[in-house]
Amino acid sequence: MEYIALEKNYRFENNDEMLLLEKNIRENAKRPINPSIKKDSNVNFKLYKNQIEEAFGIVKKIRELQSKNINCKIAILVKQRGPNVNLILEALKYKDIKFFFGLFTDEDQRYIRFHETCLNKFYSIFIEKNRNLSKKNIEFYLNEIKKEYNDVSDAMNNSLFKLLHSFLEKIVNEFKGLQNSDKYRIIMDTFMNKSLRQNLDILDDNVIVTTVHGAKGLEWDYVILPDMEKNQFPNYHGLCNRNNCIFGDYCIFSVNETNEVEFLEELSVFYVAVTRAKKEVFFTASQRSFVSEDFQPETNISCLLRLPGINIKQTNETVSV
Template sequence: MSEHTLRHVEDSIAKTHSGDKEQLEAIFSDDGRLIVEAPAGYGKTKTMISKIAYILASGKLPNPKKILALTFSVNAAYKIKKDVAEQLPKLLESGNFNLDRINEKVFIKNYHGFCRHVLKLYGYLIHENLRNIDIFRSIDDSDIETMTNLGVGLTYEDAKELSDLTDAIKDVRGKYINENLKSYLGKVKNHLLPNNYITYNSIILFIIQLFIEYPELLKFYHQYFPIIIVDEFQDTNIINYALLSRLVSEPTKAIFIGDPLQRIYGFIGAVPNLMDIAKEKFGMQEIKLKKNYRFKDNPKMILLDKNIRLNAENHSDPDISEYAPIDLNIFENQTKEAEWIRKKIQDIIKEDEFVKVAVLVRSRSRNVQKIINSLENGGVDYFYGLYSDENEFYIKFHQNCMNIFADHIKGSNRITKLNLRKFYNKVEKAYEGQSTPEIQSLFDLLKIFLDRLTAEYNFLTNEDKINFILDTFENRALKQQMEYVDKNVILSTVHGAKGLEWDYVIMPDMEQYGFPNYYSLCGSCNYKHNRIRNGFCQLVYDKKIERQFLEELSVFYVAVTRARKDIFFSSSNRRIHYSGAERDTYVSCLLSLPGIET
């Protein structure tokens, strides 16, 4: 590309980003190692795509090398792939950058998708059957009972060993993983692979083993991917990070993008303080995006976003210059709170029949059931999305879908509307007679996903479509389709809502032992680090509970930033204990943080 054309592309990118200083610094920086802090709504994806465009336009990627773009979630990987396919030709103003050309230059996957791809090519070095990994049945390596009943020779002790290593990944216990990795992979290789089974974590661990045992293969990938970009970096777990650390060699240019305040997957192993760790380990220049585009016309929400982040930066004495007013409604009991939520939703819908409202909760509880009862009694149609990554029915549904799909594509692997309909019918048959709200809502998400695959993602190759389906089931990612549900009202957990947006968000049960709940911050505090003032629980900062506070603040921040227009909070003076008894309670400490005005 000529110097004149490059200047034209630079001008086009600068115009696209409206002169945003920090975004343009991240895009045009010649520094080989960048770590970019990108809060929700600050233009992260747009910056990432422009960075890729600039790399290609400036000739910084030699032929026939590729940029490797990795993400934590499946949905993010394929959304970026879609955005790159749509936006790159516009930014480069070149018809030469069609989909085939983009695929020659950029390889976009989530961690598991990347490892599955490598195993399909080189897994035969471990076991011949891995050539056909697409038809393998995926096994949850925390499910001891299922593993011992597969009939493949795994004893209870064997299955427990596999499960224990999964727990070590969740607990970020690197020493235990290193000491037991060889034995873990040996059991998977000897018992599962010959029978076309594979565990979720072994997909990544086998690649780490391959790179250790075949350094020439690792060297090939070092040369093949001289530039690595990672999105959602804060959610990277310990084995993903071990993989990434091997992929980054001394000459590798690396750009890690994330937001430490959106790290809400600590319970499944996201490494604490990872952005700080990586910055030091890889010698990275730090850039912080500063402009909030999601709330650019909403000063109230911008201020709330800013003040929550200031509490994260300095827990004991945040630098607050102006308080953010919030809409908080406090009720006598849970029944009255639930009635208000229903009426609030009805009022919002009356103003705009196409509006989207999400009711986001910390977790499923007796209090949430009151909301469900009120919605149903009031005739409010809603989508049930109270999923957690650890719900048994949610895990099993994805496993069943994956196994049915693996069997289905043995007959015909052409991804067409008709073939996907046949697959969907097979899943329906497997769940015949089961009509719980949870199962029905998962079928709704499955249908949305399959429909979008043949519409919005029809540009993908057939192999990419197969991988998209497998990645979605393997990573239990159907909940990411909730944003496309054709209903005004979504009832979801905050964890299920990450990465999604709605016009309005209602956050109920903002009270002690509700949000936060006992298992997050309240159990650790236990009245030792708080004081009660005017019915509000106020947290007294203490280093002993810093980790729990930051994790809960992250969940709170993610919930708040799911709203495009506004957010409403509610709480009760009495909560329903898990035993069913009512107990007095106080407004959540999160709503009495410095910088929040009720």
């Protein structure tokens, strides 16, 4: 076999800052112990006093972006659910920022069961009775799905229904030339593979909150990465529990042969998160992590923002709540 290296990244062809950031992260992956960095990437980073101020700082950034373009697409990507993320959700609601709740994963049992319900209902309503994918039949199908969840109305179920509706609209509108059998196959494959989540970017919502894992393969104009702190991104079970971290005013992860595999796994997640942005990515962190009202320990800026080739243009910001 012949190795062929692609030299040009067309995805960020006209975006020098994103192109440089993406390149420098890849250089860290190529040579983790001693990456070859020619020029640092200056990233947009804001540090807040606590998680509450960080949450309202994110709201402020969203409003700034929307004031320039009301239709721009913004994703808030988090490593995992937790108290910090809940504060962001509460701030969005408090400031009346409409958003799509996408904090579910492939392993979430409710997410899995929803696909199973959709598949079974689709088979009985469309396949067995050979019905066309008309708007009337789709509406009937959606109502039958909702009957299965009459007793449950929460953010996750509401999001799954909306995702299902958008997906079916996409099939009807974008695949008009296909035979019904081909459309059926696409729909059933989606349900069987539990991949409704891969349609997050077709939603009409301008703000989406989801996990980095859930954002794989998708893109938005702007991405906000909050909680860029020790034990958050990377999390404790990723890198932060390892003895070779050097703690001072900030975290530095020392890569060596014994921890290189774990480092590359976390770097891969970081790379996915950063490269979901078409135009720009914004990083935020706070000086104290929110565990509970009574316990908010001091923390450090994530070692991922201290990687060779990444220069954070740190701005300490105070936000009125």
